[in-house]
Amino acid sequence: MSRAVELPCTAPKLILVLGLRKGEVLGSRWSDVMLDRGVVLIEQQLQRVRRRLLQSQVQTDASESVLPLPDMCRTVLVLRQKSRDAHTLAARELWTESDLGFTTKCGTPIEPRNFNRRFKFRCE
Numbered sequence: 001m002s003r004a005v006e007l008p009c010t011a012p013k014l015i016l017v018l019g020l021r022k023g024e025v026l027g028s029r030w031s032d033v034m035l036d037r038g039v040v041l042i043e044q045q046l047q048r049v050r051r052r053l054l055q056s057q058v059q060t061d062a063s064e065s066v067l068p069l070p071d072m073c074r075t076v077l078v079l080r081q082k083s084r085d086a087h088t089l090a091a092r093e094l095w096t097e098s099d100l101g102f103t104t105k106c107g108t109p110i111e112p113r114n115f116n117r118r119f120k121f122r123c124e
Helices: 011-016 023-025 071-094 112-124
Strands: 039-042 044-049 053-055 065-070
Touching: 011 023, 011 071, 011 112, 023 044, 023 112, 044 112
Parallel strands: none
Antiparallel strands: 039 065, 044 053
């Protein structure tokens, strides 16, 4: 099975609508998304530092926040959950379980540079 990156359309929408940074979206966790309350907690990010992919706290206390989820964001997050469930079934034993909201088709974190490439490709 390919470990190719599928750039979910959800991630760019969250960046644009909520004003999130790429690392905040890639580091977001399902446990921080409260669809029933219509909010998302932003407290960690995913970054490549010195050749290592790290999940870390957001840079400043001001960056850590609870944001309201507009209806459009709630809808695309529900679709993202369904997509993740389908990938989990398709990958079977190759699936790497994590709480990350955005992963490859095998459940591993999305490489920030791959995200940039796919986003640029979609914009062209």
